[in-house]
Amino acid sequence: MILPNEVVLEEAGKLLEEGREVVLTPLGNSMLPFIHGGQDEVTLKAKPHVEVGDIVLARLPGPRYVLHRVVDRNRSLLTLMGDGNIRGTESCTRDDVMGTVTSINGVPPGDGMMWRYLRPFRRLILAVYRRMI
Amino acid sequence: MKIKEGFTLRTICGESVVIGEGLSQVNFNKMLSLNASAAFLWEKVQGKDFTAEDLVTLLTDHYDVTAERARQDIDNLLKVWQEQGVIE
Numbered sequence: 001m002i003l004p005n006e007v008v009l010e011e012a013g014k015l016l017e018e019g020r021e022v023v024l025t026p027l028g029n030s031m032l033p034f035i036h037g038g039q040d041e042v043t044l045k046a047k048p049h050v051e052v053g054d055i056v057l058a059r060l061p062g063p064r065y066v067l068h069r070v071v072d073r074n075r076s077l078l079t080l081m082g083d084g085n086i087r088g089t090e091s092c093t094r095d096d097v098m099g100t101v102t103s104i105n106g107v108p109p110g111d112g113m114m115w116r117y118l119r120p121f122r123r124l125i126l127a128v129y130r131r132m133i
Numbered sequence: 134m135k136i137k138e139g140f141t142l143r144t145i146c147g148e149s150v151v152i153g154e155g156l157s158q159v160n161f162n163k164m165l166s167l168n169a170s171a172a173f174l175w176e177k178v179q180g181k182d183f184t185a186e187d188l189v190t191l192l193t194d195h196y197d198v199t200a201e202r203a204r205q206d207i208d209n210l211l212k213v214w215q216e217q218g219v220i221e
Binding site for chain 2: 007008011012015019020021022023024025041043
């Protein structure tokens, strides 16, 4: 069955607050090439600290939910960006983070450092990758 | 037969939904939506051994439905539960 994304994510947020792990399949391709929307299964857990490189589920105003990578941190202010996005970032606070991805299809995620360095070439790499998948 | 361990009935946005839950993990990829009567039956038989006939009796006792219609509905319901792997 398919429930609206915001309903699932709101419920997931409550469970993460209770300290439980949540498994779900995110939609959208903003985290390519690491998370394939509608296919990959990610496991999330609320963690006490959020670091640059973490992939987090965050509640933004609206509310709108994103599962994006932390690309910058200035005290409690975080900047998020989808790995599959060429531009566009989101700002949120530590309190907006509902959980951190602890595995993608059972494998712990990397910190995406190499991918961040490749940002100037993302458009090209993603264009090639999208044709391959 | 019985409902497998690890599935919990929750109400999400007014809908009765069965979600696969371990002790610490909740899996939203293992979800099954139940209508009101299916949710009623789930709550009645969770944690117990039951037969299709038990479900028919529960349905006819609680709802204004003939035994024949109830049996058809239960057959369909058990088929779905079996396909979704929530009973054993």
